[in-house]
Amino acid sequence: MRLSAFAACAALAAFSACEKKSTATPPPAEAQKPTATGAAPTGDDVILLGEVGSLTGSEAAFGISTRNGIELALEEANAAGGVKGRKLAVRVYDDQSKPEEAANAATRLISQDKVVAILGEVASSNSLAMAPRAQAAQVPMVSPSSTNPKVTEVGDYIFRVCFIDPFQGAVMARYARETLKFDEVAILTDKKSAYSEGLTEVFQKRFKEAGGKIVAVEAYGKGDTDFRAQLTNLKKVKPQGVYVPGYYQDVAIIAEQAKELGLKVTLMGGDGWDSAKLFELGGDAVDGAYVSNHYSADDPSPAVQDFIKRYTAKYGAAPDSLAALGYDSARVVIEAIKRAPDLSGPALREAIAQTADFPGVTGNITLDANRNPVKPAVVLRVEGGRFKYVATVAP
Amino acid sequence: MYEFIQHVINGLAAGTIYALVALGYTMVYGVLKLINFAHGDVMMVGVYIGYAVAFLLGREYLGTVSGALLVFAISMAACAAFGFFVERFAYRPLRDKPRLTALITAIGISFALSYGFQLDFSVGDVTLLPGAASRRFPSIIPPREWLVLGDADVIIWNWQVLSFAIAVGLMGALQYLVFRTRFGKAMRAVSHDHRVAGLLGIPVDTIIAGTFMLGSALAAGAGILYAIKDKSIQPLMGVMVGLKAFVAAVIGGIGNLPGAVVGALLLGLCEEFIVGYTASSWRDAVAFGFLIAVLLFRPEGLFGRAQAEKV
Numbered sequence: 001m002r003l004s005a006f007a008a009c010a011a012l013a014a015f016s017a018c019e020k021k022s023t024a025t026p027p028p029a030e031a032q033k034p035t036a037t038g039a040a041p042t043g044d045d046v047i048l049l050g051e052v053g054s055l056t057g058s059e060a061a062f063g064i065s066t067r068n069g070i071e072l073a074l075e076e077a078n079a080a081g082g083v084k085g086r087k088l089a090v091r092v093y094d095d096q097s098k099p100e101e102a103a104n105a106a107t108r109l110i111s112q113d114k115v116v117a118i119l120g121e122v123a124s125s126n127s128l129a130m131a132p133r134a135q136a137a138q139v140p141m142v143s144p145s146s147t148n149p150k151v152t153e154v155g156d157y158i159f160r161v162c163f164i165d166p167f168q169g170a171v172m173a174r175y176a177r178e179t180l181k182f183d184e185v186a187i188l189t190d191k192k193s194a195y196s197e198g199l200t201e202v203f204q205k206r207f208k209e210a211g212g213k214i215v216a217v218e219a220y221g222k223g224d225t226d227f228r229a230q231l232t233n234l235k236k237v238k239p240q241g242v243y244v245p246g247y248y249q250d251v252a253i254i255a256e257q258a259k260e261l262g263l264k265v266t267l268m269g270g271d272g273w274d275s276a277k278l279f280e281l282g283g284d285a286v287d288g289a290y291v292s293n294h295y296s297a298d299d300p301s302p303a304v305q306d307f308i309k310r311y312t313a314k315y316g317a318a319p320d321s322l323a324a325l326g327y328d329s330a331r332v333v334i335e336a337i338k339r340a341p342d343l344s345g346p347a348l349r350e351a352i353a354q355t356a357d358f359p360g361v362t363g364n365i366t367l368d369a370n371r372n373p374v375k376p377a378v379v380l381r382v383e384g385g386r387f388k389y390v391a392t393v394a395p
Numbered sequence: 396m397y398e399f400i401q402h403v404i405n406g407l408a409a410g411t412i413y414a415l416v417a418l419g420y421t422m423v424y425g426v427l428k429l430i431n432f433a434h435g436d437v438m439m440v441g442v443y444i445g446y447a448v449a450f451l452l453g454r455e456y457l458g459t460v461s462g463a464l465l466v467f468a469i470s471m472a473a474c475a476a477f478g479f480f481v482e483r484f485a486y487r488p489l490r491d492k493p494r495l496t497a498l499i500t501a502i503g504i505s506f507a508l509s510y511g512f513q514l515d516f517s518v519g520d521v522t523l524l525p526g527a528a529s530r531r532f533p534s535i536i537p538p539r540e541w542l543v544l545g546d547a548d549v550i551i552w553n554w555q556v557l558s559f560a561i562a563v564g565l566m567g568a569l570q571y572l573v574f575r576t577r578f579g580k581a582m583r584a585v586s587h588d589h590r591v592a593g594l595l596g597i598p599v600d601t602i603i604a605g606t607f608m609l610g611s612a613l614a615a616g617a618g619i620l621y622a623i624k625d626k627s628i629q630p631l632m633g634v635m636v637g638l639k640a641f642v643a644a645v646i647g648g649i650g651n652l653p654g655a656v657v658g659a660l661l662l663g664l665c666e667e668f669i670v671g672y673t674a675s676s677w678r679d680a681v682a683f684g685f686l687i688a689v690l691l692f693r694p695e696g697l698f699g700r701a702q703a704e705k706v
Contacts, residue, residue, distance in 0.1 A: 191676055219675050225625040225632070228405040229670035235548075236398045249529045253627050260538070261401065262547040281531045281627055 045086050047337060049074070049330070050109030052102050052120035052130060055094035062122040062322050066144050067092060068315050069326025070119055076310070077334045088334065091115060099129035106130035110137045116343050117142065117333050117352075122322060124148035131158045138345035140336075140352050144329035145294070145322055147271070148195070152371045157349050159371045161329045161360065163395075165195055168270045168292045169202030169245065171377045171393045175290065176241055176268060177210040179379075179391065186216040186239035186265075188230060188254060190246045193222055199245035199270050215239050220250070227254050231261050241266040248275040252282030259285040266290065274321060279385040289382045290390070295321040295362040296378045298389030307361045321362070328360035363392070397548035402671045403664065408555060408624055410663025411562035415617030416640035417647070417655040418569060419610030425586040425650040426606045428494060429486065432501040434614060435637015436508035439630060440477055441615025442532070442622050443512065443525055445470035449533045458537040466535050467561075467619055471612040478611025482604050505634070512630035529629040532622035558620045565616055566656060569609070573652065582606055586650070639666075642686045648696025658697065 051070055054063030074088045082088060091113050093105035102121050109115045110133060118134055118141040121127045127146040134141035135155035143151055143160040147168075152158045176182045185207060190196035204214050215237045218230035231254070234242060242258070242265050244251050251273055258267070267289035274293055278286055297308055297318050307327065311319040319327075332355055337343065340351035358365040363375040376394045380387040416438055423431045448469045449457060456462035485504055489497045516524035542551040573579035584592040585602045593599045621636065622628050643662045647654025662682060669681045689696060 221675065223631075224675075225627055226405075226409060228408075229402060229667050230675060232398050232401045232405065233671060235401075249627065252531075253625060256626055260550070260552065262550045277528070281529060283531070 046089050047083060047086050047343065048113060048115050049088065049090045049333065050106075050113060050115035050118045050120075051090050051092045052095050052105040052109070052118065052126070053092060054097040054122060054126070055092070056096050060097065062145075063094070063097070065320050065322040066120075066122055066326035068311070069144070069319065069323035069328075070330040072311055072314055073327045073330035073334065075314075077331075083334060083337050090119070090330075095121065095126060097123070097126070099126050102126040103129040103133055106133040106141075110134065110139050115139065116337070116345075117348060119144065119326070119329050119333065121146065124151055127151045127158075128154070131155065134158065138349070140333070140345060140349045142329045142333055142352065144325040149198075149372075156353075156371065157345070159332075159352055159367060161332055161362070161365055161373055162294055162325050163375055163377055164372050165198045165270075166202045167395065168377060169199040170206045171292045171379070172199075172243065172245075172268050172270065172290070173203045173206035173210060173212075175292075175379050175391070175393060176243070177207060177212050180241065180266065180290070182212060182240040182266075184213050184215045184237075184239050185241045185243060185268075186218070186234045186237060187214060187243045188218050188220065188227070188234065188246075189244075190222050190250065191219040193246070195247075195270075195272060196245045200243070203243050203245070220246075220254075222247070222250060224250070225253055227257050228261060231258050231263055234258075234265075235261055235263045239265055241268055243268045245270045245272065247272040248278040249281065252278050252280075252286060255282045255285040255289065271321070274387070278382075284385075286382045287384065291380050291382070291387065292377045292393075293321055293380050293387070294377065295324040296380055296387065296389035298387075299378065299392070300389075303359060304361055324361045328362050328365065331360065332358055332365060397545055398671070400544065400549050402667050404549070404551065404555065405671075406664035406667030407660065408558065408663070409667065410660035411559055412617050412621045412624070412636065413640045413643045413663055414656045414659035415562055415565060415613050415620070416636055417644040417659045418566065418652060419614045420641050420644040421647070421649055421652060421655040422582075422606050422610050424644070426582060426589070426603055427486070427490075427497075429497050430501065430641065430649075431607075431610070432498070432637065432641075433481065433504035433508060434610065435633035435635075435640065436505045437474060437478060437481070437611050437633070438614040438618040438621070438636060439512065439628075439633030440508060441470050441474040441611070442618035442628050442632070444473045444615065445535075445619045445622065446525075446530065446532060446628065449535055457533050457535060463535045467616060470619060471615045474615035475608035475612040478607040478614075479604055481611075482607040486607075487600070487603075505637070509631050509634055525630065527630060529627045532626050532628050534623070534626075535619075536623060554623055558623060561616070562620060565613060569613065570652065572609070578602070578605060639682060642682055645686055646689050646697060648698040651696065651698045654696055654698035 053067050054060055070090060074090055078087050095102035095105050106118060109118055118139060121130060122145045124146040127143045128151055131141060131151060131154035135157045138157060140157050145162045146160060147162055147165045149164045152160055176185055187200055189200040207214060216234055218233055220227055220230060244254055244267055251269055255267055269291045271293045273291045308318060336348060336351035340347045353367060355365060355367045365373045365375050368374055374395050376392045378389060379391045379393060381390045419434050423429055445466045448466050452462050485500055486497055489500060512524055513527040514524045515526035536554040536557055539553045540550055541553045541556050581597045581602050584597055585599055589599050643659035644655045647658025666678050666682055669677050
């Protein structure tokens with residue numbers, strides 16, 4: 001197991017090195033289409049989309065999944081004859097997981113490549129760096145998976161296809177109260193993270209409204225490795241469940257130490273848990289926990305299973321929620337291009353804003369007045385080193 | 396009541412690790428009047444060496460007594476060698492320069508280690524630098540309940556007892572080495588005045604190098620205990636532990652061995668009670684506030700310099 005961890009690490013390093021090389025030059029698929037390069041948005045037989053993603057750097061895994069999802073969506077649209085008699089292409093720039101690079105890439109897509117719309121980014125901080133550029137140039141931007149509410153607040157050209165942070169908190173509160181039938185729940189929140197604090201606030205409010213009782217709120221700081229004092233206090237108040245809306249590194253250690261202290265409760269969390277690292281760091285201590293997420297590969301709905309089949313056939317690996325969101329973001333834009341009278345920024349913006357009841361892989365998407373989707377979340381249960389689908393919770 | 400006992404156990408567990416690291420700080424300060432700010436990062440290096448050893452030994456050795464001993468022994472020995480090189484090539488050339496030069500060098504080494512280890516670097520299949528991601532330290536002591544109080548209200552694990560025993564054993568060995576051996580006697584002489592000690596025929600360079608090796612080995616031991624306790628390891632883990640251990644050493648009176656241990660245990664318990672009975676955000680503020688208070692009202696530390704013999 002150690003060996004494989006090291007090998008995986010080495011492989012990852014080698015892989016990211018290759019990525020760096022391949023993104024320096026345009027992907028070969030595009031290089032073969034001379035019209036794609038520097039093409040004006042109208043007048044040619046190719047409609048060019050732009051994508052900014054973390055293909056290298058700390059969030060490379062996120063960016064690569066998203067890119068795969070977008071590529072698949074475009075390929076399928078082109079196989080079905082393209083849009084308005086024209087083929088679709090995407091120009092991808094790597095932002096090395098850095099906000100300033102993301103902003104530069106957005107500017108390049110807008111002024112040099114003259115794309116009709118931008119897809120990206122995953123991390124909210126990178127999307128926030130890109131959004132003002134897109135807004136100023138009146139080029140619609142659709143983020144596949146930035147959940148921070150501030151992203152779409154930048155302006156009316158900025159959209160997203162994932163739910164926002166406060167929604168997840170509400171979903172988990174409802175699930176804990178109605179399905180798990182918890183009366184008394186405690187919270188362990190990351191004081192240093194806006195994500196965690198946001199989820200905590202909503203969870204607390206909704207759980208109380210549903211008639212439950214929050215028996216304790218303990219806090220930690222991101223990067224702590226000793227949570228025993230907080231957990232000892234939680235053990236004293238004997239909650240039925242503990243909501244831990246943190247990121248996987250911290251959550252894994254928290255679960256481990258809770259087990260060590262004999263605190264036998266159900267842990268609950270959000271999409272910050274979604275990483276294979278959770279199982280490597282947390283072992284079997286995270287078993288039995290419930291988390292809210294965007295999508296599950298176990299979802300029995302035919303739309304999801306179909307997507308998984310096509311994605312796996314193309315990439316040889318099952319799609320994660322980032323790939324699914326990338327796929328959906330591209331399809332929302334393609335649908336809007338079909339509906340838009342022309343490809344100018346304002347017309348396309350109008351068409352995207354009118355997206356209603358769009359059947360995405362990650363649920364039906366209806367964009368509200370704030371350009372955020374109203375869509376369901378899934379609740380997953382951790383079992384034997386993987387997330388297992390248990391329910392879909394509508395907004 | 397039970398949660399009080401649990402808090403005491405948690406605090407002592409953290410305190411013993413601070414103590415082992417603080418001993419390294421205090422020893423080096425004793426002989427060289429240098430605050431070795433890279434000490435926490437040397438601990439981190441020790442942890443990664445232990446990780447590599449555990450990985451090389453493979454599964455069948457994990458959890459056996461010989462496996463655990465090998466992890467400890469090899470990582471402490473390798474870290475001692477590492478400490479020797481740091482002293483030989485970074486600090487020794489600066490020994491006669493103003494003290495600030497060595498201090499800045501120490502900070503530089505600290506950054507070089509903690510950020511250098513965040514690079515991913517492999518040659519073929521061999522990972523040489525681990526990268527920034529957290530890793531799980533293999534359980535070299537398989538967890539078993541040692542003592543259960545009440546209705547599983549307080550659980551004491553075998554590795555907690557073992558860690559405590561190992562820490563106390565290492566401190567005892569150090570005490571013996573410093574006060575009962577020729578090397579210790581020479582160390583104390585160098586600490587007193589290294590020029591005069593040199594004139595009297597004590598090999599000052601050797602003694603200082605030995606002190607560094609000793610401190611680094613203790614740090615590696617502390618690091619492995621830390622990794623057994625908190626399981627997750629990453630290249631920045633040494634920074635905070637190093638700072639806390641430094642605070643503990645100053646609280647106890649820097650240069651004073653028993654003082655460092657007492658200061659570290661006090662700090663560990665103090666932190667645990669702060670988080671347990673007030674809020675976690677106060678933990679670091681109180682730890683460093685404690686340092687300021689000690690420096691203001693008792694700059695020589697709780698144990699003073701006059702009472703106990705310096706090292």
